[in-house]
Amino acid sequence: MRISLMATCLVDAMFPDVGRATVGLLRRLGHRVEVPAEQTCCGQMHLNTGYGPRALGVVRHHVTAFAGAEVVVAPSASCVASVRHGHAALARAAGEPGLAAEAEALGARTHELSELLVDVLGVTEVGAWYPHRVTWHPTCHSLRLLQVGDRPRRLLEAVEDLELVELPGAEQCCGFGGTFALKNPAVSSAMLDDKVRHVLDSGAAVCSAGDSSCLMQIGGGLTRRSSPVRTVHLAEILASSR
Amino acid sequence: MNAADGGATRIPVSTPGVGHLRAERPFPTSAREAVADRALRANLTAATTRIRAKRDAAVAEVPDWAELRAAGAAIKDDVLAHLDTYLVRLEEQVTARGGTVHWAADAAEADRIVVELVTATGASEVVKVKSMTTMEIGLNEALAAAGIEAVETDLAELIVQLGDDWPSHFLVPAIHRNRREIRDIFLSAMPGVDPGLSEDPAALAEAARAYLRARFLSARVAVSGANFAVAETGTLAVVESEGNGRMCLTLPETLITVMGIEKLVPRWADLEVLMQLLPRSSTAERMNPYTSFWSGSTEGQAFHLVLVDNGRTATLADPDGRAALRCIRCSACLNVCPVYERVGGHAYGSVYPGPIGAVLSPQLTGVAANPTLPFASTLCGACYEVCPVAIDIPTMLVHLRERVVASGAEPAAERAGMAALAWVMSRRRRFDVALAGLRTGRLLGRRHGRVRRLPPPLSAWTATRDLPRPPERSFLDWWDEEGRR
Numbered sequence: 001m002r003i004s005l006m007a008t009c010l011v012d013a014m015f016p017d018v019g020r021a022t023v024g025l026l027r028r029l030g031h032r033v034e035v036p037a038e039q040t041c042c043g044q045m046h047l048n049t050g051y052g053p054r055a056l057g058v059v060r061h062h063v064t065a066f067a068g069a070e071v072v073v074a075p076s077a078s079c080v081a082s083v084r085h086g087h088a089a090l091a092r093a094a095g096e097p098g099l100a101a102e103a104e105a106l107g108a109r110t111h112e113l114s115e116l117l118v119d120v121l122g123v124t125e126v127g128a129w130y131p132h133r134v135t136w137h138p139t140c141h142s143l144r145l146l147q148v149g150d151r152p153r154r155l156l157e158a159v160e161d162l163e164l165v166e167l168p169g170a171e172q173c174c175g176f177g178g179t180f181a182l183k184n185p186a187v188s189s190a191m192l193d194d195k196v197r198h199v200l201d202s203g204a205a206v207c208s209a210g211d212s213s214c215l216m217q218i219g220g221g222l223t224r225r226s227s228p229v230r231t232v233h234l235a236e237i238l239a240s241s242r
Numbered sequence: 243m244n245a246a247d248g249g250a251t252r253i254p255v256s257t258p259g260v261g262h263l264r265a266e267r268p269f270p271t272s273a274r275e276a277v278a279d280r281a282l283r284a285n286l287t288a289a290t291t292r293i294r295a296k297r298d299a300a301v302a303e304v305p306d307w308a309e310l311r312a313a314g315a316a317i318k319d320d321v322l323a324h325l326d327t328y329l330v331r332l333e334e335q336v337t338a339r340g341g342t343v344h345w346a347a348d349a350a351e352a353d354r355i356v357v358e359l360v361t362a363t364g365a366s367e368v369v370k371v372k373s374m375t376t377m378e379i380g381l382n383e384a385l386a387a388a389g390i391e392a393v394e395t396d397l398a399e400l401i402v403q404l405g406d407d408w409p410s411h412f413l414v415p416a417i418h419r420n421r422r423e424i425r426d427i428f429l430s431a432m433p434g435v436d437p438g439l440s441e442d443p444a445a446l447a448e449a450a451r452a453y454l455r456a457r458f459l460s461a462r463v464a465v466s467g468a469n470f471a472v473a474e475t476g477t478l479a480v481v482e483s484e485g486n487g488r489m490c491l492t493l494p495e496t497l498i499t500v501m502g503i504e505k506l507v508p509r510w511a512d513l514e515v516l517m518q519l520l521p522r523s524s525t526a527e528r529m530n531p532y533t534s535f536w537s538g539s540t541e542g543q544a545f546h547l548v549l550v551d552n553g554r555t556a557t558l559a560d561p562d563g564r565a566a567l568r569c570i571r572c573s574a575c576l577n578v579c580p581v582y583e584r585v586g587g588h589a590y591g592s593v594y595p596g597p598i599g600a601v602l603s604p605q606l607t608g609v610a611a612n613p614t615l616p617f618a619s620t621l622c623g624a625c626y627e628v629c630p631v632a633i634d635i636p637t638m639l640v641h642l643r644e645r646v647v648a649s650g651a652e653p654a655a656e657r658a659g660m661a662a663l664a665w666v667m668s669r670r671r672r673f674d675v676a677l678a679g680l681r682t683g684r685l686l687g688r689r690h691g692r693v694r695r696l697p698p699p700l701s702a703w704t705a706t707r708d709l710p711r712p713p714e715r716s717f718l719d720w721w722d723e724e725g726r727r
């Protein structure tokens with residue numbers, strides 16, 4: 001299958017290894033990966049912070065950048081949610097029904113990584129090997145906006161030599177929330193405190209999730225406490241092999 | 243407002259809501275202080291964790307919960323779509339059964355009406371139950387100013403009142419207090435209390451019972467809120483756990499019920515749905531211990547219903563905001579909210595805290611009076627997931643954020659930054675230039691491999707968290723140089 005990768009601005013700028021892992025994984029599964037060269041950002045930060053109307057140009061750019069894509073994958077649930085649920089609504093509200101229709105169609109063929117693997121490609125066993133003790137943080141937008149359910153867990157359970165351990169209070173938000181982390185730093189940090197404590201209590205060596213933004217928050221809390229527990233994106237685990 | 247005038251078929255929109263609905267200080271400031279209060283956080287985490295688990299179990303027992311939830315939302319949407327008709331029907335029915343209906347455009351008018359009604363009876367004391375709406379309108383202060391003492395009879399509300407405090411939860415207004423604090427409040431503020439009172443919950447309840455029993459027997463006037471009002475029969479409903487409400491509603495000669503205009507349901511049959519949704523969502527019970535219904539007045543007793551707008555018609559006029567009026571105040575969204583769990587109710591400044599408060603308070607007052615509440619959320623969506631009437635709180639918060647931004651209330655630097663970012667992200671070439679700039683940030687992390695300190699506004703991040711060191715090249719650069727093949 002020809003799959004277009006929407007890297008997301010955060011992965012592109014700060015976590016290129018997550019993008020590389022996604023490319024490697026999909027190629028290993030026999031697919032052709034394309035990376036549309038004009039892509040930038042889905043505008044989620046604007047949309048969620050109340051600057052949606054000002055991000056119309058970003059949305060238009062995204063729709064144009066991916067116009068030729070058949071199937072799009074992004075290693076981020078919140079960015080997929082923004083594309084799938086936010087873009088068309090914004091275009092409609094701005095009185096651009098043509099753009100809204102295109103955005104809606106693009107949203108329908110844009111998938112978060114675990115959705116693409118399980119639903120579109122029909123695989124849970126991706127041939128990965130990862131000999132570590134891992135705990136899984138189900139990010140809020142994957143859980144509640146995309147409703148990915150147990151897809152990521154099924155993928156992880158099929159990884160050879162991976163020991164999956166429970167994360168206490170797993171479904172509680174990590175406290176990132178985009179600009180929330182800066183606008184309400186005290187509350188964001190209090191939520192992070194609890195998440196980090198739970199990660200440490202899990203006994204895992206690796207905390208994984210499907211969103212680099214949440215992992216940046218959790219990882220930032222872990223290294224600040226000089227914890228050896230690492231944060232690793234789902235794509236990186238699934239891409240690793242013997 | 244007088245929706246009943248001339249058989250009005252349209253609801254006129256009144257002025258914004260006033261009363262205890264606005265945060266005097268920005269939410270981040272109050273929240274920072276609340277987060278630092280370790281005892282408060284421990285009380286809240288213990289209480290919300292317990293009730294969350296119980297609520298999940300109570301809901302899991304109902305096989306058709308999703309259908310019930312959709313039905314609940316549909317009933318309330320029907321109420322909102324035809325509020326004019328239903329309110330007039332309610333007034334007719336209450337009047338036909340011997341009650342008197344009063345219309346209050348805002349908090350001040352509602353207070354004036356209740357004070358006049360109490361004054362006319364000659365009473366100098368009232369007993370109260372279900373006091374959320376009367377808290378919203380600041381009724382106790384208005385009564386006190388007229389020389390009338392109000393006694394809260396719900397145990398938790400009594401604790402709040404005696405502690406000279408504000409409620410911090412719909413259902414457990416004293417959720418921020420633990421047993422020892424409650425005992426101390428009783429010892430210092432409850433007349434005639436046993437000085438040897440222990441912090442055993444049964445002893446605390448007994449002390450409250452003894453105190454309240456005397457007040458019930460002497461009070462001639464009661465003031466209540468209501469959970470529901472049935473338009474077709476003019477019936478009011480109060481749902482409670484302690485039975486004190488039952489005493490309030492039956493013993494005094496005069497009953498004055500103060501109710502927001504959105505608390506209506508059209509038909510008795512609608513209660514079948516809502517009475518399944520409410521107890522399981524709020525106290526995690528299959529059915530609450532006491533549910534009182536009354537229609538009009540009984541022989542020898544007087545009944546007044548005060549219908550309060552206070553920003554509700556303004557909320558109704560907003561297509562993106564009106565779903566907030568579906569709320570049945572079950573408090574499920576408070577109990578699951580990760581922000582509420584860390585800061586408690588007081589940080590929200592309004593009598594309506596938590597996720598629904600962050601929506602409802604600015605809807606009632608207008609965003610200018612509450613510009614920080616819409617940002618008091620990570621948009622995690624836990625509130626929407628549990629809401630028994632399916633209020634999409636995250637989407638409404640975003641809608642309110644847009645209004646705050648449009649009003650120009652956000653800092654100029656933020657607006658400029660967001661405009662610049664939107665410009666950058668509209669062309670790849672611009673983003674590439676920005677990425678080159680980001681790479682100079684590699685200088686910062688060279689010692690630890692991560693960035694530990696940044697200047698404001700990013701210091702808000704680095705005060706408690708590291709940032710990764712920016713990579714040598716972006717993902718798209720890697721793709722261009724090696725990845726593509």
Ligand code: SF4
Pocket residue numbers: 523568569570571572573574575576598625628629630631632633
């Ligand atoms: S918004 Fe929904 S969950 Fe929250 S109190 Fe109201 S009815 Fe309950």
